[in-house]
Amino acid sequence: MSMPVPIHYVFKPKKVQLTDGNLVLDTLVPTSYLSAVDHQSGKEFETMRYMAVTCDADMVPEGRYKLRTHSLNRSIEIAICLTVNEESPQAFCLTLHSLIKNIKQMCAPESKSKSHKNPIWSEEDSWKKVVICIVADGRRNLNPVILKVLASMGCWQEGVAKNQVNGNAVQAHIFEYSTQVSVDSKLKLKGRTLKNSNKHHFPPVQIVFCLKERHTKKLNSHRWFFNALCPLLQPKITLLTTAGAKIGSGSLFHLWNAFDRNPNTAGACGEIRVAKGLLWWKVLNPIIAAQIFEYKVSSVLEKPFESIFGYISVMPGALVAYRYETLLPEPISGKGPLTTYFEPDYLVFSDDHRDVGEVLEYSYFAEDQILPFLVATRPRAQNTMQYVRSAWAETELPAGIGSFLGMKRKWQNRRFFGLIYAVSHVAAIWRSGHNIARKLWMTLEIIYLGCDTIFWFLALGNYYLVFYYMAKTLAVAPHFSLGGTGFMLMRYVYICLIVVVVMISMGNRPRGQSLYLFILSFVFFACIQAYILFAAGYLTFLHANEFLPYAKWESLSTVVTVFKAAGYHVLILALLCCYAVYLISAILYGEPWHMIACFVQFLLLMPSYVSVLGVYAFCNMHEVNWGIKEPEDHEKDPLISRDAIYHASTVLMPDERSVAASYQDALDDLDRKKRLKNSIPAPSSSSTSILPVHSGSSSSSLLPKPVTSSEKPKPKGTATRPRRDDIKTMQSDYYTTFRTRILLLWIVANGALVITISADQLAPYLTLDDGSNLYVTIVVWIITVGATGRFLGSLVYLLGWIWQFFRQLVS
Numbered sequence: 001m002s003m004p005v006p007i008h009y010v011f012k013p014k015k016v017q018l019t020d021g022n023l024v025l026d027t028l029v030p031t032s033y034l035s036a037v038d039h040q041s042g043k044e045f046e047t048m049r050y051m052a053v054t055c056d057a058d059m060v061p062e063g064r065y066k067l068r069t070h071s072l073n074r075s076i077e078i079a080i081c082l083t084v085n086e087e088s089p090q091a092f093c094l095t096l097h098s099l100i101k102n103i104k105q106m107c108a109p110e111s112k113s114k115s116h117k118n119p120i121w122s123e124e125d126s127w128k129k130v131v132i133c134i135v136a137d138g139r140r141n142l143n144p145v146i147l148k149v150l151a152s153m154g155c156w157q158e159g160v161a162k163n164q165v166n167g168n169a170v171q172a173h174i175f176e177y178s179t180q181v182s183v184d185s186k187l188k189l190k191g192r193t194l195k196n197s198n199k200h201h202f203p204p205v206q207i208v209f210c211l212k213e214r215h216t217k218k219l220n221s222h223r224w225f226f227n228a229l230c231p232l233l234q235p236k237i238t239l240l241t242t243a244g245a246k247i248g249s250g251s252l253f254h255l256w257n258a259f260d261r262n263p264n265t266a267g268a269c270g271e272i273r274v275a276k277g278l279l280w281w282k283v284l285n286p287i288i289a290a291q292i293f294e295y296k297v298s299s300v301l302e303k304p305f306e307s308i309f310g311y312i313s314v315m316p317g318a319l320v321a322y323r324y325e326t327l328l329p330e331p332i333s334g335k336g337p338l339t340t341y342f343e344p345d346y347l348v349f350s351d352d353h354r355d356v357g358e359v360l361e362y363s364y365f366a367e368d369q370i371l372p373f374l375v376a377t378r379p380r381a382q383n384t385m386q387y388v389r390s391a392w393a394e395t396e397l398p399a400g401i402g403s404f405l406g407m408k409r410k411w412q413n414r415r416f417f418g419l420i421y422a423v424s425h426v427a428a429i430w431r432s433g434h435n436i437a438r439k440l441w442m443t444l445e446i447i448y449l450g451c452d453t454i455f456w457f458l459a460l461g462n463y464y465l466v467f468y469y470m471a472k473t474l475a476v477a478p479h480f481s482l483g484g485t486g487f488m489l490m491r492y493v494y495i496c497l498i499v500v501v502v503m504i505s506m507g508n509r510p511r512g513q514s515l516y517l518f519i520l521s522f523v524f525f526a527c528i529q530a531y532i533l534f535a536a537g538y539l540t541f542l543h544a545n546e547f548l549p550y551a552k553w554e555s556l557s558t559v560v561t562v563f564k565a566a567g568y569h570v571l572i573l574a575l576l577c578c579y580a581v582y583l584i585s586a587i588l589y590g591e592p593w594h595m596i597a598c599f600v601q602f603l604l605l606m607p608s609y610v611s612v613l614g615v616y617a618f619c620n621m622h623e624v625n626w627g628i629k630e631p632e633d634h635e636k637d638p639l640i641s642r643d644a645i646y647h648a649s650t651v652l653m654p655d656e657r658s659v660a661a662s663y664q665d666a667l668d669d670l671d672r673k674k675r676l677k678n679s680i681p682a683p684s685s686s687s688t689s690i691l692p693v694h695s696g697s698s699s700s701s702l703l704p705k706p707v708t709s710s711e712k713p714k715p716k717g718t719a720t721r722p723r724r725d726d727i728k729t730m731q732s733d734y735y736t737t738f739r740t741r742i743l744l745l746w747i748v749a750n751g752a753l754v755i756t757i758s759a760d761q762l763a764p765y766l767t768l769d770d771g772s773n774l775y776v777t778i779v780v781w782i783i784t785v786g787a788t789g790r791f792l793g794s795l796v797y798l799l800g801w802i803w804q805f806f807r808q809l810v811s
Contacts, residue, residue, distance in 0.1 A: 018165075018166075019066075020064035020065075020066075021064065022051065022052070022053075022054075022063065022064065022065055022165070023051070023052040023162060023165045024049065024050070024051050025049070025050045025051075025160060026043070026047040026048070026049050026050075027047060027048050027049075027050065027157055027160055028046065028047055028048075029045075029046065029047065029048055029154045029177070029663075030154075030660045030662075030663035030664075031660065032660060032663065032664065033154055033181075033663060034046065037180040037181065037191070038180060038201070039178075039180060039204055044068055044072070044176075044177070044178045044204075044206075045178055045180075045204070048154060048155065048156075048157060048160075048175060048176065048177040049068055049175070049176040049177070050157075050160045050161065050173065050174070050175055050176075051065060051067075051173075051174040051176075052161075052162050052165050052170045052173060052174075053065060053170065053171050053172040053173070053174060053228070054164075054165050054168040054169065054170055054171060055171060056171065057171075057172075057220075057223050057224045057227045057228040058223075058227045058228070060227070060228035060229075060231070060232070061227075061228075061231040061232065065232065066232060067174075067176060067208065067229075067232045067233065068176050068206075069131065069206070069232075069233055070232060072128075074128050074129070075129065075234075076129060076130070076131055076233045076234060076235040076236070077120065077129040077130065077235065077236050077237060077256065078129065078130045078131070078235060078236070078237045078238075078239060078252070078256055079130075079131050079133060079225075079229070079230060079233050079235035079237070079238050079239070079324075080099060080130070080131065080132045080133060080238075080239045080241065080252075081133050081135060081221075081222065081225040081238065081239065081240050081241070082095060082096060082099065082132060082133065082134045082135070082241055082242070082243065083135050083137065083218055083221045083222070083225075083240075083241075083242050083243065084134060084135065084136045084137065084142065084146065084242075084243045085137045085138075085141070085217070085218065085221075085243070086137075086141055086143070087143070087243040087244050088143065089143055089145040089146050089148075089149060089187060090185050090186070090187065091185075091243050091244035091396075092143075092146050092149065092243045092244075093149060093183045093184055093185050093187060094184075094185035094243075094244065094245075094246050095241060095242070095243050095244060095245050095246065095247065096132070096134070096149075096182070096183070097182050097183060097184045097185065097190070098245075098246045098247040098248075099132055099241075099247055099252070100132075100182045100202060100205050101182075101249070102247055102249070102250065102251060102252035102253070103127060103130050103132075103203065103205055103252065104202055104203060105249065105250060105252075105253065106121050106126065106130070106252060106253050107121060107126040107127040107129075107130070107203050108201070108202075108203050118257075118260070120260075121253070127203040127204050127205065127206070128206070130205070130206065130252075131206045131207075131208055131233055131235070132205060132206065132207050132208070133208045133210060133225055133229050133233075134150075134207065134208070134209045134210065135210045135212070135221040135222075135224050135225055136209070136210065136211045136212060137212055137215055137216065137217060137218070137220070137221050138212055138213070138214055138215030138216070139173075139211055139212070139213050140215070141215045142211065145187075145669070145670075148665075148666040148669045148670060149183045149187070149666075149670065150175075150207075150209060151662060151663060151666035152181070152183060152189055152663070152666045152667055152670060153177075153179040153181055153182070153183065153207070154177045154179050154181075155175055155177045155179055155207045155209050156175055156209065157662060157663075158662045159662075160175075161173045161211070163213075169213075170213060171212070171213055171214075172210055172211065172212050172213060172224060172228075173210070173211040173213075174208065174209070174210050174211075175207075175208075175209040175211070176206075176207070176208050176209075177207055178204040178205065178206050178207070179204070179205055179207055180202055180203070180204050180205070181202065182202055182205075183670065187670045188670075189667065189670065190202070208229060208233075210224055210225075210228075210229065212224060216345075218242070219342065219344060219345050220345050222240070222341075222342075223342050223345055225238075225240075226238070226327065226338055226342075227338070227342070230324060234324075235324050236259075236323065236324060236325075237255075237256055237259055237321055237322070237323060237324065238321065238322050238323075238324050238327070239252070239255065239319075239320070239321040240317060240319075240320050240321070240322075241317075241318055241319055241320075241393065242317060242318055244395060244396060245318035245319065245393045245394065245395045246275075246393060246394040246395070247319065247393050248270070248273075248391065248392040248393060248394065250390070250391075251270055251319065251390075251391035251392055251393065252391075254270070254388050254390040254391040255268050255270060255319075255321045255388055255391045256321075258386050258388045259321070259323055262384075262386070264382045264383060264384050265323070265383075265384055265385075265386050266322060266323045266326040266375045266376070266378075266381075266383030266384065266385070267312070267315060267320070267321065267322045267323070267326075267371075267372055267375050267376070267383070267384075267385045267386070268320070268321050268385070268386045268387070268388050268391075269303070269312060269315045269316055269319060269320045269321070269385075269386075269387060269388070269391075270316075270319040270320075270387075270388050270389070270390075270391030270392050270393060271299040271303070271319075271389055271391070271392040271393075272295055272298075272299070272316045272318055272319065272392070272393055272394075272395060273295070273299075273392050273393070273394045273395070274288070274291060274292045274295055274394070274395065274396075274397050275394050275395065275396050275397075276288075276292065280593075280597060282399075283597045283598055283601070285399050286601040286604070286605060287398070287399060287400070287401070287404050287605070288397055288399055289597065289598040289601035289602065290598065290601050290602040290605040290606075291397045291404075292397075292594055292597075292598045293594050293595075293598040293599060293601070293602035294602065296586070296591060296594040296598075297582065299389070300585050300586060300589050300591065300794060301581075301582075301585055301787070301790040301791060301793075301794050302790060303387040303389075304387055304389070304793060304794040304796075304797030304798065305789070305790040305793030305794050305797070306385075306387070306445065306793075307385065307386055307387035307797055308793050308796050308797050308800075309441055309442055309444075309445040309793075310376065310384035310385060310434075310438060310441070310442055311372065311373065311376045311384070311385050311442050311445060311446075312372055312385040312386075312387060313369070313372070313373075313415075313418065313419065313422065313449055314369065314415060314418075315371070315372045315385070316393075318393045318395050319391060319392070319393035322371075322375065323383075326375050326378065326381065326383050327375065330379075336374075336378075337371055337374035337375050337378065340370065340374055341370060341371050341374065369414050369415065369417075369418025369421070370418060370421055372385050373418075373421065373422050373425070373428075376429075376432070376442070377425070377428035377429050377431070377432050378432060378433075379428075379431050379432060379433070380431075380432070380433045381432060381433045382432070382433045382434050382435075382438075383432075384438075387797070389801065401510060401515060401518050401519055401522065402509070402510040402511055402515055402518075405510045405518065405612075405613065405616050406510070408609075408613045408616075408617065409613070409616055409617045409620050412613065412614065412617040413617050413621050416453065416456070416457075416617075419449050419450065419452075419453045420453065422446055422449065423446060423449070423450040423453070426443060426446045426447075429442050429443055429446070430443075448786075448789070452786065455782065456614075457746065457749065458749060458750055458753055459610045459614060460498075460610055460611060460614060460615070460746075460750045461749070461750035461751070461753035461754045462753070462779050463607055463610050463611065464494070464750075464754055465753075465754060465757050465758065465773075465775060465776060465779070466532065466776050466779065466780075467494065467528055467531075467532055468491065468754075468758055469773040469776050470531075470532050470535040470536060470539075470776075471487050471490060471491070471531065471532075471535065472487055473535070473539060474487075474535040474538065474539060475487035477538070477539060477542060478542065490528075490531075493524070494528065497520075497521055497524055497525075497611075498611060498615070500517060500521070501517075501518075501521050501611065501612055501615045501616070502615055502619060502747075504517050504518070505615055505616040505619035505620060506619050510616075518612065521608065521611070521612050522605065522608045522612060525605075525607040525608045525611050525612065526604040526605060526607070526608065528607055529603065529604050529605075529606060529607045530604060533603075536575070574777070574780040574781050574783075574784045575780060575784075577784045577787075577788065578780075578783055578784045578787050581784075581787045581788055581790075581791045582595060582599075582787070583595055584791070585791050585794055585795075588794075588795070588798060589794075589798065618739075618742065618743050618746050619739075619743060620739075621738075621739050621742060621743075757775050
């Protein structure tokens, strides 16, 4: 295939009037696009608006910036934040296309969605109440094919973005357009275009594309959405998602409906499903199968259980919504949930880091942990969180050991420190506006989650004790030749492997030789789990076999007596109850397939969750760079805006032929991507600028070498400030020290537990009449009681859901 011929754009100087001191440009969309769609008249369809933001996100509302929705006097019901980092174009289009299809279901007149029974969405122009805000994290980090996708939708034009306005560096580029087409995950254009004249009709969809200049990660992108765009949009509901998640059909309306039915609902989340592939072929990978089971247990047991309390500890970032007014700061104190939520971003990007430890107080918390607690416990408010099972999003999960370890490290550390934050701030529940019953109910939930956190903190020692007593008993069992020597060998290999996992987890990435050691650890612990299950079944069989000849099966009391006389009957009963909870709940929710296809894989990998993933998470908790990042050196492009005056500025704008050629180039480029079926990798920091340049300027002058802070001359008499490199070193040292303290506490606590319980002096007191160990039995029963409690809560949620369904059916 021949290489595409680059387009030579023609830029003409144009003097434009600044709007309240801000550069706002309205550029015509290509005629070939406009002539094919339904809505062709009106400024929002005929032109794309560009606005250059030269201030920080928090200063946008005070900078007299305005979006089109403000000038058109529109009331926004839902504002959707779609964050884009370095995802592939296919992942971006998957999420954006699914959102556009959800908007079509809610707003299109020919749609048969339940939303048309609601007067808000039954109006013909209800599409004006939804806005999709795409926040891209870094101009040079964005995949160029994504820009081609947005160009084909009319939301982007090459050469329009500017890097400076009257000497002020642009912090973000905002493009606005109401598109009527979409691009699916196969990079195929959907909608009424010249190629598809009467196919795939979409209502207009308001798109706000915010392209940040710097690569500052997801937390900063959320700050641009909440603190910069939402004050201009004033939405009632805000929804957060990320590129790569496929939003389920009707999910957008179901989430909005949860807020509409209950005015006290301040946050809601949907179910996160896992892409299983055609005919569930992905479950052949045990890592994916274990994650499918884990996600299903969360959606069937954990989320419904927490929803009846009114507080959900983990709100998934792929599909979560908040009532916007509950996030706003208090009018007197100026503090609110968002203030604490964005604290890491403020501290990391400030120039004064005198108290390094202050950053650590917040850096471990992510949006799916701390923000729900802050909203639910807001003073003098009755905010509750709700799980909406009818809303769902499908996402891809890591299939390799390395990516699996990285994802679980982040998730476990977030959950651990998030629950610590909730437990330590439980008094905030009693300062809220909830009634006494709700306060007691939520406090009980926090106590339960605190006990669960302690139990998880000691999971490494507990699992070793289960292995120790089961293997020790089996070693002396009759008709089994393992013996004491085999038991001691397995015990020492177990301990040595734990030490190896700790060593390779300390600051090492799971790659190369360390990756093979991690794989070996997964295999060994899967064998250990199979050995424990075999030991429990074999020992039960030996003891029961002694009493089976005397059993009278016609008498139930005799059968119960025989079962009690069998060894390990309490342990076996607890395990059966625990697994029965999983099975019954799956059947009640109509999803038993994950029990059939994924239960065995999860059961075998369960010890690796404790002995490998838990160790790796604690050994790398000092890496707090998820969601935040140190500001990078900002490369300077040539100055575009010429006149340093307040009322007007001279800019270079592409002519009409260049705009049409750019649009056609985007369509042709998407066709090439479909044929090649290969995505272009994300550009590096040395990639070509997307900003226009003066004619005659050489390419070498595009990106001059940035001047570092150490090269800048310091004026005389100024105080010496610590360099950013020194600040980063101080922070890194603090995080590492904190990690060492927590890791040491974790190792000492689990080691002390193992040494105490396995001591020979306590053996007579911990051995039951049937030969089982008292402590192991207690541990298993605690797990069973916890699972049973979640099942009861899940059952209450299901009954409530059925009641609501019949009420809506009757009404």
